[in-house]
Amino acid sequence: MAPMTSAIDIGRATALSDAGDTARLDAPGLQALAARSVAEPQAKSQLEGAARRGPFRPEVWLNARQRHASRLAVHWFRSADIAAVAVVTIALLWAMTPGGLLAAPLATALPLIVGATLVLGLMRSLGLYRFSRGQRTPLHLAIVAGIAFSGGLCAVLLDAILAGGAGLPVYIIWTALVTVGLYVLHMGWSDLVAKWRGKGALTPNIVLVGATKHAETLIKDALKRRDLNVLGVFDDRLARNPDSVAGVPVLGDAEALMTHRMTPYVDRIVLAIDPKAEKRVRELTSRLSALPNEVTLLVDPVDAGERSAALNRLANAPLASLGGPIDDDRRAFNKRIQDILIGTVAFILLAPVMALTALAIRLDSPGPIFFRQRRHGFNHEEIVVWKFRSMRHEAADATASRQVTTDDDRVTRVGKIIRSTSLDELPQIFNVLKGEMSLVGPRPHAIGMKTGAVESARLVAEYAHRHRMKPGMTGWAAIKGSRGPLHTAQDVRRRVQLDVEYIERQSLWLDLWIMFVTVPVLLGDRAAIR
Incomplete structure (x- = not known):
């Protein structure tokens, strides 16, 4: 056998x-x-x-989260292309209008705007962000040049119809600058994708x-x-x-x-x-x-x-498709942008609070300031989650074999305060910025965490479904009262149900709502054991 x-x-x-x-x-x-x-x-x-x-x-073993990040790069590629075409268009309009952009006549601005929109639309609809295996870079760049020429020709024809008066040289310059800009970017994209393929990331x-x-x-x-x-x-x-x-x-x-x-x-x-x-x-x-x-x-x-x-x-799914409705890859990309922007702002605003918390822990009891624990991440990945230490160092429980109870003797004086206010979770923002976690998602459980004498993952058949999205600092289950230790199989089942419900419903607006109500909901929940 x-x-x-x-x-x-x-x-x-x-x-x-x-x-x-x-x-x-x-x-x-x-x-x-x-x-x-x-x-x-x-x-x-x-x-x-x-x-x-x-x-x-x-050559390199990458887990599903790391490989997924590579596939999402197509959205970064397209964002850079949009920025490049927009910069060329705006710069040329600014140079053509002595009174500034706001003073530019519509008949002058519209041909360039329509040309830029056409270029970006064709780049997307013709699948130039797929970088298919075996695709020749010269052919790819030739198609890019053809698309830029089409955008310039469209602008010329529209200018003739509207009698904008910008003149042919302006559109020749615009077409040349757009072509060069996209050439440079797509040569870089092609080289980067080739390196990823060589490493097996795609x-x-x-x-x-x-x-x-x-x-x-x-x-x-x-x-x-x-x-x-x-x-x-x-x-x-x-x-x-x-x-x-x-x-x-x-x-x-x-x-x-x-x-x-x-x-x-x-x-x-x-x-x-x-x-x-x-x-x-x-x-x-x-x-x-x-x-x-x-x-x-x-x-x-x-x-x-x-x-x-x-x-x-x-x-044939090396890079995400940009066509059709919003798909899982697009949703994951939008969620990652949300984590980076909001996470960075939150880190800057919360830095003084984190510094004071770290000082209080250092003065309260001997041991390190941070507590690190291996937990389940996306697709069963094992990640190291950071928290402020809330227990006596010698009583730390890395596997959560004994869940926290009321008046737990392992929790320090400062630990009781930071656990009741969830300040102990703040260092997980490092996991978010690193890409291992998200601001909103199913809370990461410790590997081997037990409910009673049984490992929690064995109590519910659908337990692993909660790993189909990156874990979060807060989540739907957390604001719905399922937070903290799980003492019965029913507790585990309810947590999993709420997590799966969030994964199926996830959207930008739901995430923003969860973040908005997290602090008042958690501070107002005096029944939860923390």
Whole structure:
């Protein structure tokens, strides 16, 4: 039976490049290493460890949150393009109007504004922010130049209709400046995306459920394409399965996947089983739905063309699409902008309060000012959350195995004050600015936190759903009374229900409302144990 524990040593894997490992593990290399293994046990162990890692080894292991941040870069790219075109347009209008921008005639300003809008609209609608794999930079830049020329031509025609009188040289200068500006930016974007691809930051990581012939074919095709990383295979029928499928290790059954250390690095779980086995598909889908990772059923293709199309669907999401309605990526981007802007202002305003709190803790009891605790982040990522220390240093509980109770003897005098006012949570603003947390979201729970004698995560099947969004300093559950320790399974269930409700409803206005009412709600809640 295949081992149930993780077979990928993430720490060591980062030191191995794809090219280097391929050189070490070709057929002659394997034979030579195996021959020496009798006399060299260490070499044998090295061989087995390398084989268990499988053929897909990203140069840099990035968890889902870090990889998602790279995919959101497309919105930063477009924002920079908008700024560049706006600066060129405004500068030219200012230079053309001696009395200032406000004095510019509409017939003069409108052609340039329409031209700029057309350029930015075409850049978006033609998909120039996708930077598809294999795309040639010269062709990309030629399209950019064509779009800038179209914007300039539109401005000239509109000027002729309105008789604005700006003159052809103005539009030639505008077109040239816009072209040069976008050229410089897009050359930089292309180089940056190429570096991210080289590190594997834009290559989707998947795991397969089902050690089938279909899975083997998919893995072999993925090896040829190199635009998809298959990190491992899981299958409930371990007794009949090999240790690996086409070089990718079989790491356990579906239950092992639920708690596997690889989960934070996985973008998608793919069911590579026969869709006709409806009962098994329903059972696996139901079990895996408890994970924050997206689950996809890959229907067995009938030919190479369908198989290639299926792999394209899995691999063709390196950068977020800007078309269509607001999607999850756009919403995440907007939320990140909100965290950076509001978080920076909050840090500046709250810096004196944080300094006084730190001084009070130092004078009140021996020990460090800050308390750090490993907690669950986005997609099961483990993050280190910062808080002001509110307990005696020797009684600190990093795993929250004993939750806080009324008149807890571990809490210091200053600790009681900062816990009752939630001042102990303020250092988490560093986690927000770093991108590990958000200002609003499900509160991060300590890893291994227990409710009674049972780990809280085991009490509710949908517990992991709360990890589908970054944790927050405050949240919907916090202002609805579900805050502090969880003493019963019902407490855990209510917290999860509120967290999932927030994730489904999240918007800018809801976040602003939650932040607005957090302080009065928490200060007015005298019943909660803190």
